[in-house]
Amino acid sequence: MQWALRLTFTKTAMPLALPPEIIDLIVGDLHNEPTTLKACCLVSKSWVSRTRRHLFARVNFGCAGSSIDSWMKAFPDPSNSPARYTRSLCIHGFGVVSTNVCAWIHSFRHVEHLSVNTSVWRRLHGGSLIQLHGLSPTLKSLRLSSFDTPISQILCLICSFPLLQDLSLRSAFANDNDKWASPSTSPKLTGSLLLNDENLSVTRRLLELPDGLHFSGIRVRCRAEDLDSKTMTDLVSKCSHTLETLSLGLLNGSHLPPPLDLSGSVRLKCMKFGWAGSGTRWITTTIQTARSEILQQITIYLYDTWFVTAEETSREWYELDGLLVQLWTSRSILPNIVCWNDPKKLVPSLLPELTRRGFVRDKGGFVMVE
Incomplete structure (x- = not known):
């Protein structure tokens, strides 16, 4: 494609009256090169509209x-x-x-x-x-x-x-x-x-x-304490027959909202949770409300898990571990746990079955909830 463009710019190598299909191919191949596209505008008037289509x-x-x-x-x-x-x-x-x-x-x-x-x-x-x-x-x-x-x-x-x-x-x-x-x-x-x-x-x-x-997909990012469970449940209910993907990225807050009710989302295929803080019980209870027969995957992104040490909180993690393993064995719903910033390697001890089965991935480092 580049050789065709070079020949076009020469005065003697070939005429400027190229077939429109060839011009379209040349200009289309340069759609991500604005400097070259600006030069193409100078070739002839017939090239201007073609280059502007990409430049603007x-x-x-x-x-x-x-x-x-x-x-x-x-x-x-x-x-x-x-x-x-x-x-x-x-x-x-x-x-x-x-x-x-x-x-x-x-x-x-x-x-x-x-x-x-x-x-x-x-x-x-x-x-x-x-x-x-x-x-x-x-x-x-x-x-x-x-x-x-x-x-x-x-x-x-x-x-x-x-x-x-x-x-x-x-x-x-x-x-x-x-x-x-x-x-x-x-x-x-x-x-x-x-x-x-x-x-x-x-x-x-x-x-x-x-x-x-x-909507076929809903993604929410907010503080946990700002999540209005009734509004979210109503939103999910409104989209119950079309919703396929639900993603919740929650920042740690002073208190947790009531769990969501996903029982009416009959087309739900994928659930994603992003969490920066406590709230394991909330995730577990929300997952338990899902009744979709075509649910395929549950992904949980964990951040700052190093502070999870209380015995009561650990029991909540074990409940989540058991629930996800049960869903995998009984309904083939794939669990996927992705953790960041776990320097003490607490996640494998809190989710032992999921770790043993290879469903936990440690990405290291630290990132903000997306």
Whole structure:
């Protein structure tokens, strides 16, 4: 492919009028080489649209020197800008918002993946999510990090994308005092849900969406004391006939919530628990509620297990050890224990049967809960 490109750039080796299929192959092979793609724009006018398709496939407003203001100066006519080639759009950080930007924002009408961080946007520029409503009718994935954002704006933004499948929400200090009128329809939300939601305030309102929730995967990361078991149980119940993967990453808190009830999740195939602290009994009790006949694997990620020394806590570990071995022998549900930062090698003594059978992996080192 590189030899074809070199020949194209020469004036005498071969004509520039290559077959369109060959040009597409050449440019497509260079999709991750922006410097070379910019050079391709100079070959001929017919190459410009092909290279722009790759050069502007991902646009990130918020990087150094990258803002909607600079975009507007470079492409003053939004109807004739390369925004139509963008499939992934990120709006983060400083210098994002200026006045009268709605037309330029909505020129990104073919975006499939949208990522928005409102923490700096709102505080410095007074930006509103209303500007992004219906940005792209083909949007499939939305990642939203919000700070002190009215929940009504978050929900209205979600409902403005009829084909939305995957949703990632990270919210802090969400303002739930405003009123929200539920629309007549909402996206089906059949993909994955990622939550890092303080007190699950936004999640509780998601349960009100008129067309329900149909996620195949749910992943939650929060402090153990912030996990609202009722809200989580309701969320799992709403997705009971579609949910296949449930992942809970809990940071240690001052107290533990009641266990989740997973008895209604009939399609659940995989359960994952990430734990930084105590709470072994909570995991055991939650696993015991699962009734899915197609459950295949239970993975537990353990962090900072060195402090587990109390005899009562040790008994809880032995209960978990026995439960997972029983599920493996009776129902072929594969247990997978991954531990970090266990310098005293306590996990093998706390989970003796799982260790003996080769289901415990020590990764060493230390990482944060994902």
